Amino acid sequence: MTGIAAKVAVRALTLPADFHVSWAGPCPSWIAADVCLGSEEGRLFFSPGEGRLHPGDNRFLGSGEAVNGVAFLGNDRIAISSRSELSFMTVPRHPGETPLRAVFPAGAHGVIAAASGYFVAPLGPSGIMMYKPGSQQPHPLTVHRFDPALNLYRAISIVDKGAETLVFAARSEGIISVGALGDPTTKLDSHHCWESSDKSDIIDVCSLAPQTRSIAALNWDNEILLIRDVLSETERPAPFQFPGIAGTAYRILSMQGHLVVLTSRSLYVLEGLGHRFLEGHPVHREPTRVASFPMDAVDINPCGEGQFLVVLPEAVNMIDLGLLLGGPNGAKPSNGAPEREVDFVTARVPTASNDRLTQRSVPQYHEPVHQEPIHMPV
């Protein structure tokens, strides 16, 4: 992060005129900006300033569809996703350098940068797109499909002891893990799948701590699943439901040991839940302090240490989680924090408990499909 000094809990970002934001996330340092914003019209904007980009740079989706994800690789590569295309582009490293742009005409639910140097996009039932820009491989872009098809909705990359695992929220098919990314242009090596006998609809996943294989997942009905080792063949996910978390589930983040859940009604912070779970506390029996901040939010994404971005219908706010929650002893939140309600809640274990969560092998792949992105004029 460059130059963000969050002295207040909530800071509204300044948006350009006629920029209707659809997505917001962090920028790497080489962009020389703090925040990347995507618009409903398929454009990008960097804040503050324009970073290394110039007004004439080619940074938009040809489809004009709303941006639903942006990822960065190396020191000059950007991927943008929407419901109708994935666009890959370079940022000129010096004046006069011609930027490159390529398009893969498949809708995605987002795009991430994997540690292994790939852009990875969940394509819904169409599979997983993996693209290594600048690669000398004959097939830098590969789509991995499953039979029967899995609906891959959100993706995260976790790295433990140097080994990378991709974890997907796969809706009614549960949680999918794909490990050991050797050469992703061939079949992916190992994979695990957690699914629920009641076809629980997993809509998001997040890492619980860096350098671990621990994750949290969220389903449509606001049930939270915690797993210490997503690749374990013996550990079942621990399900939790917190009475009072209401609305349709949208996102889950893990920040500083807390879990942040966004629903259609409110933002909820489950204080210390992730940390206490990883420390082995009996979190089913301990009360968890749940802070609720009613808001009409579209999306959230982490952005720097202890901060996250909230996309609202007409604005984007940068929120400092520590200041939002107040002092360590529950002191009143700092100036700028929204109204909050705080409750101490003991998690309820769903009646069906975790016996309904079973592990199975991921359905076998079709042969990976190698495709070429369409190189576009700048």
Add this chain to the structure above:
Amino acid sequence: MADHLHSEQTHRSGFSYLFSDKHHGGDRNAARWSLELSEAEEFSVFDNADLHDISDDRQYLYGVLRMGDVLRKLGTLKQQVAEFPHADEGQPWHGYPHYPLQEVGPPNRRGEKCRPEKIVFEIMERVGLLTKRHRKRLMKGDHA
């Protein structure tokens, strides 16, 4: 369920509406309306789509069912937007839950066809069938 016509016609255009067996479980490869949705509610989605002329350039109509802040799940795959393909004059219309396709859909429901144009969502917001948050999420391919 046998195909049958609704007893009423749409308020604006007087269109007839057909409850088709195909989209009520008769064809496992076709999109299916949720069993939790009554015929009156299904017709109301169509009636509102016609009332506000929520259409694309193919003259297909699109509808949602908003209950307060919540968009009802219209289909068995948690679709929240229904599509009604254009019917010739004098012929009854029919429809099916359409978008966003959030689970593994039948083969003929995947891909390009499951994507209403942006203008559809903009009209829905303008006439109060969607909130701005609903529209923004649907335009990204997310549930609202």
